[in-house]
Amino acid sequence: MTAHNNNGGSMSDEKRAAIAPMEVSMEAGNAADAEWLDDDGRPRRTGTLWTASSHIITAVIGSGVLSLAWAIAQLGWVAGPAAMLIFAFVTYYTATLLAECYRTGDPETGKRNYTYMDAVRSNLGGARVTFCGVIQYANLVGVAIGYTIASSISMQAIRRAGCFHDKGHGNPCKSSSNPYMILFGLVQILFSQIPDFDQIWWLSIVAAVMSFTYSSIGLGLGIAQTISNGVIKGSLTGISVGVGVSSTQKIWRSLQAFGDIAFAYSFSNILIEIQDTIKAPPPSEAKVMKKATSLSVATTTIFYMLCGCMGYSAFGNDAPDNLLTGFGFYEPFWLLDVANVAIVVHLVGAYQVFVQPIFAFVERRANAAWPNSAFIAKELRVGPFALSVFRLTWRTAFVCLTTVIAMLLPFFGNVVGLLGAVSFWPLTVYFPVEMYIKQRKVPRGSVKWICLKTLSFCCLVVSIAAAAGSIADVIDALKVYRPFSG
Numbered sequence: 001m002t003a004h005n006n007n008g009g010s011m012s013d014e015k016r017a018a019i020a021p022m023e024v025s026m027e028a029g030n031a032a033d034a035e036w037l038d039d040d041g042r043p044r045r046t047g048t049l050w051t052a053s054s055h056i057i058t059a060v061i062g063s064g065v066l067s068l069a070w071a072i073a074q075l076g077w078v079a080g081p082a083a084m085l086i087f088a089f090v091t092y093y094t095a096t097l098l099a100e101c102y103r104t105g106d107p108e109t110g111k112r113n114y115t116y117m118d119a120v121r122s123n124l125g126g127a128r129v130t131f132c133g134v135i136q137y138a139n140l141v142g143v144a145i146g147y148t149i150a151s152s153i154s155m156q157a158i159r160r161a162g163c164f165h166d167k168g169h170g171n172p173c174k175s176s177s178n179p180y181m182i183l184f185g186l187v188q189i190l191f192s193q194i195p196d197f198d199q200i201w202w203l204s205i206v207a208a209v210m211s212f213t214y215s216s217i218g219l220g221l222g223i224a225q226t227i228s229n230g231v232i233k234g235s236l237t238g239i240s241v242g243v244g245v246s247s248t249q250k251i252w253r254s255l256q257a258f259g260d261i262a263f264a265y266s267f268s269n270i271l272i273e274i275q276d277t278i279k280a281p282p283p284s285e286a287k288v289m290k291k292a293t294s295l296s297v298a299t300t301t302i303f304y305m306l307c308g309c310m311g312y313s314a315f316g317n318d319a320p321d322n323l324l325t326g327f328g329f330y331e332p333f334w335l336l337d338v339a340n341v342a343i344v345v346h347l348v349g350a351y352q353v354f355v356q357p358i359f360a361f362v363e364r365r366a367n368a369a370w371p372n373s374a375f376i377a378k379e380l381r382v383g384p385f386a387l388s389v390f391r392l393t394w395r396t397a398f399v400c401l402t403t404v405i406a407m408l409l410p411f412f413g414n415v416v417g418l419l420g421a422v423s424f425w426p427l428t429v430y431f432p433v434e435m436y437i438k439q440r441k442v443p444r445g446s447v448k449w450i451c452l453k454t455l456s457f458c459c460l461v462v463s464i465a466a467a468a469g470s471i472a473d474v475i476d477a478l479k480v481y482r483p484f485s486g
Contacts, residue, residue: 039280044279045278045279045280047201047274047278048279049291051201051205051277052275052278053292053295054201054205056267056271058208058211058350059350059353059354060296061215061300061303061346065264065303066323068264068307068311069222069308069314069315069319069320070257070319071257071308072234072238072257072309072312073315073319074238074253074256074257076234076235076237077234077238078236079237080308081309085301085305087265088265088297088300088301088304090428090459091265091268091297091428092293093455094428094429095268095271095297095432097435097436098268098435099285101119101122101436102119102272102275102285102286103284103285104122104123107286108284109281112276113272115272115276116269116271116427117129117133117361118272119272120435123434123439124434124435124438131426135422135423135426136357136423137357137361138419139420140355140357142420144351144354148184148402148403151348152180152181152406153177154340154343154344154347155183155184155340155344156175156180158341160173161337182407184403185402187348188351188403189395189399192352192398192399193385193387193391194385194386195385201277204349207348207349207350208349211342213342215303217339217342218339219306219310221314221323222307222310222311222323225314225315229314233312233315233316234317235316235317238317252472253469256469256470258462258465258466258469259421259466259470262424262466263420263424264304266420266424268427268432269357270353270354270357273356273360274289275289307323359391359398363390363391366394373390375388375390376388379391418470418474420466420470421463421464422463424466428459429460430456433452433455436452
């Protein structure tokens with residue numbers, strides 16, 4: 001996020017000292033501009049319930065929604081939908097706890113925590129701050145790589161859908177994903193020059209609309225296929241052990257399915273950063289964020305249930321791992337093209353939502369280390385873009401790095417699943433619970449304390465189990481690994 005080097009003479013040393021260590025947004029110290037500043041001396045935030053909701057929906061409803069039919073196929077009609085509802089509730093509840101930690105002290109006038117790490121630092125401190133940072137940023141980098149791969153798969157699917165239509169379903173219609181990854185990377189280099197969350201609200205809204213578009217198409221095709229079948233496929237317990245599926249595979253796949261569903265809801269690693277875009281009280285940022293969370297999680301859950309269940313009813317235990325790119329459907333090919341274009345557009349926005357905290361972290365550190373450097377602070381504004389030599393250099397390098405890794409490891413989606421498994425418990429459950437207990441001074445041994453600790457422990461078990469399933473997947477992928485084989 002942008003950081004100008006224009007410390008006005010009217011700002012006191014004490015106020016400057018209070019602001020500088022946490023510098024994330026523009027700093028302006030001109031008293032004449034007070035009406036344009038928030039209580040922390042930064043430009044007034046303009047985010048609303050709707051922009052916050054669009055950021056969350058963009059982050060949560062990824063193309064992973066299309067793999068939920070496969071997840072339900074592993075678990076069956078009973079455990080699959082039940083797991084979705086349970087994880088929806090857990091995510092919503094822990095997100096409301098985390099929203100309370102945006103300000104330390106008074107919910108309307110207390111000190112702001114601009115990032116997830118700031119919240120952990122204010123409430124818990126010590127080694128847990130470093131632990132949080134490592135987990136959070138590793139997860140965000142992994143997501144960026146995973147989205148690069150996912151977008152190339154959708155772009156490949158557009159080409160293959162036309163090929164299948166022209167040459168028949170028996171034609172392999174193979175192509176390399178590398179050119180598509182490079183194209184996605186070039187687009188991200190452009191959009192990465194938008195300085196911060198406040199400036200990409202329109203991109204999030206476009207991405208959210210796209211997510212509804214391809215989810216609706218997947219849902220519609222699932223309904224049409226179910227009607228065509230004349231029967232609802234699937235079973236109460238999902239794929240059964242037998243021909244082609246060993247008991248060990250059934251266990252690993254079930255664990256991976258639980259992991260897929262759990263992590264499909266995860267957005268806690270960027271919740272505080274999204275909350276920092278909401279305009280100042282009243283109402284408090286926490287109240288607005290809680291409403292945005294409830295709206296977003298409810299919307300997400302409805303779409304997840306519809307898409308997952310209708311995909312499973314259409315294909316039963318043969319549900320592909322992606323309804324639109326795994327070619328559960330071949331026709332109408334033009335509708336599949338529309339859906340996959342929507343996925344790519346959505347991932348362009350979602351990539352930016354997830355990498356903005358990384359950009360802000362590095363640029364905040366650079367500004368603190370070299371506050372008078374023109375290389376870092378001097379910038380040229382062109383529409384929504386803020387161009388500086390440092391931002392152009394470092395953000396371009398980051399996008400290039402994630403693109404090369406995606407090309408090097410085309411199975412990295414499995415590794416991202418592992419990163420998600422490792423980060424789900426600490427970021428979505430552990431830190432929100434611990435910070436809430438500390439901030440609200442929940443008495444040790446009380447009913448509420450016991451319930452919160454039990455929730456945290458149960459989610460730890462799920463996280464470990466899902467990590468085990470993901471590790472098994474990575475090992476299988478490594479057996480046939482060839483670099484740049486996409």
